Amino acid sequence: MSASTTPETGQAESAGRGGTTLVAALVFIALVVAAIGSLGAPLITSVAKDYDVSLSTAQWTLTITLLTGAVATPLLGRLGSTQRRRKVVLATLAIVALGSVATVVPAPFVVLLVGRAAQGVGLGLTALTMATARQHLGDRAVSTIAMLSVASTVGIGVGYPIASLLAQLGGVRVAYLLAVVVAVAALITAVVAIPRDTSAAPANESVDWLGASLLSVGLVAVLLVTSQSSWWSSNPLPVVLILLVGAAVLAAWVVVERKVARPLVDLTALRHPAVAGANVVMFVSGIAMYLLFTLITRFVQTPLQVGYGYGLNEVEAGLVLVPFSALGFVAGRVVPKIRQKVSPFGLLTANGIVIALACVLFVSVRGMGVVWPIVVMGVLGFGVGGFSAVMPQAILAVTPAEETAAAMSVNQVVRSVGFSLGSAVSGLILAAHTATGSFAPTDSGYSTAAWTAGVLALVTIVLAAGINASRSKQHQS
Structure with missing residues (x-):
């Protein structure tokens, strides 16, 4: 009987002989998405030179990843709370892999930004890897969840030296090629190691798309200005207005979440x-x-x-x-x-x-x-x-x-x-x-x-x- 046949037998089997494989796979996925998300930081100067844009414009290769990650995280968390968690993980890693390909093709700067935005979606996978560990690893779940949280943070430092070295040797596209390799490897790992979903999602289950939209707009407004420190000194009034709009939208989101039957965030x-x-x-x-x-x-x-x-x-x-x-x-x-x-x-x-x-x-x-x-x-x-x-x-x-x-x-x-x-x-x-x-x-x-x-x-x-x-x-x- 497979690890996904029933909740009880699946958990026991995964926690036993297959547990080590699943732990390694989940930690690897968490490291990959964290490292890919952080690749923008050491490459900002190289991007500015290779794409002939200013440093502030090149900074968007990091900012846009953070923005899409913040928006995708609660949505993936809600979608992954159901019986389709494996499908959500695989679909997300596929998006990350496609986005990684977009960062290496010879194309205008806007294509690089689109690719980096797609890569940022992967930052929402950490919560799903934790949920998978809690469901399938039994007594090993607590220590694994701790390692996943650590991997999602310290993984930031993993990509820095490698990406910097590759950029110095072959340019920014060669550095981003690293993301293609590890993203595909993470997708293959997930296909092999993530337990199958136990059953189909209920037909009457719905996603709080209004809540998702309000949260997205509010977070984008707040993170947009907080991630662009140069705006605070050059354009203080627009910054304050954007923050106020973001706060108002987030307040409206709280009201909506308290009223819907199945909120995006409980x-x-x-x-x-x-x-x-x-x-x-x-x-x-x-x-x-x-x-x-x-x-x-x-x-x-x-x-x-x-x-x-x-x-x-x-x-x-x-x-x-x-x-x-x-x-x-x-x-x-x-x-x-x-x-x-x-x-x-x-x-x-x-x-x-x-x-x-x-x-x-x-x-x-x-x-x-x-x-x-x-x-x-x-x-x-x-x-x-x-x-x-x-x-x-x-x-x-x-x-x-x-x-x-x-x-x-x-x-x-x-x-x-x-x-x-x-x-x-x-x-x-x-x-x-x-x-x-x-x-x-x-x-x-x-x-x-x-x-x-x-x-x-x-x-x-x-x-x-x-x-x-x-x-x-x-x-x-």
């Missing part, structure tokens, strides 16, 4: 203090983590003639991210074991302390040799990896199994918005410390930005510790 889950608290903690910590992440990558590439920085090229800067990914995976292996003795919000508090430590280290030692930013990146990676590993446990502990995809899709969207804001805040602070006509900000700008990230990490610590104390009192009473 907001009633957020009434549970643990789920709501976890998402607030994710939002604040996401800003802090990505703020420091972007600071380090920019600092090490600053030319020596500026008076600080290390003048690393794209390949060397990509290698600085290796400790981030490596220690992130280490944390992903260690944290689930500690979870047996420490509560999820206790672990979130501890990892908030690690992120705060990384911020303090960056302020203190960044100019004392290139090895120190590498050390800071490693510490940050451990904090981010630990944070990512425990976050699903804090949410899924109070979430019904059938709502796994929907609940984690909300968390993924919150994380995406937090990361985008972190990048925007980093750019805003550095821009404020850049003199008119100057190429680079003053060194003090990096200190100010790092202390800002540290304060946000402190807020994360206070929030997580407060929720942990509150839940401890509830369990004792």
Whole structure:
């Protein structure tokens, strides 16, 4: 009997001899979509040169991926909550593969943008891989979900050095060819390893397309302005107006979701203090983590003639991210074991302390040799990896199994918005410390930005510790 014949036998069989294959496949898929999504960052300069566009225009190869990912995540989460999860995963990976092909063909810049948008759809798969693990892996589900969350975060650093090296050797299209190869490999892996759907989706099941449309417009408006930090100084009034429109649309979306029979996102889950608290903690910590992440990558590439920085090229800067990914995976292996003795919000508090430590280290030692930013990146990676590993446990502990995809899709969207804001805040602070006509900000700008990230990490610590104390009192009473 196959792993998909019945829920019980399928789960037992997958958790047994086929479990290792499924775990490896899910982690590989999560790594691939995260790495493909991040490919835009190290290639912005190369894209600007090869396509003869400005750096701000080339920045859209990263921005549009983030936008489509944020929009696709809740929709895929709802579609994947049904009995057609495997079909949704395969269709999404097919879209990613086709989009990857579009990025390598000789064509105008707009075709590259379309391809990058299609690749961004894959960022919504993380919630579905978690739901698949929870359904089919039995006792191994908790540790696997932790690793999937880690992979979706630290996978960002996996594509950087490889893409940078390929761009240096053969140009931007050769670098994007990497995405074609791994996307096709992920699709084949999913075909072979993802268990078949248990039955056909109910005929009367409907998708909340109005809610999907409102959420898409609201998120695009918010992420559009937060991901384009240069607009804040050059066009502040339109930025504020777009933000207000986005907020109004999202408010309308909340009203719609509370009235429809089967909402895109079940907001009633957020009434549970643990789920709501976890998402607030994710939002604040996401800003802090990505703020420091972007600071380090920019600092090490600053030319020596500026008076600080290390003048690393794209390949060397990509290698600085290796400790981030490596220690992130280490944390992903260690944290689930500690979870047996420490509560999820206790672990979130501890990892908030690690992120705060990384911020303090960056302020203190960044100019004392290139090895120190590498050390800071490693510490940050451990904090981010630990944070990512425990976050699903804090949410899924109070979430019904059938709502796994929907609940984690909300968390993924919150994380995406937090990361985008972190990048925007980093750019805003550095821009404020850049003199008119100057190429680079003053060194003090990096200190100010790092202390800002540290304060946000402190807020994360206070929030997580407060929720942990509150839940401890509830369990004792």
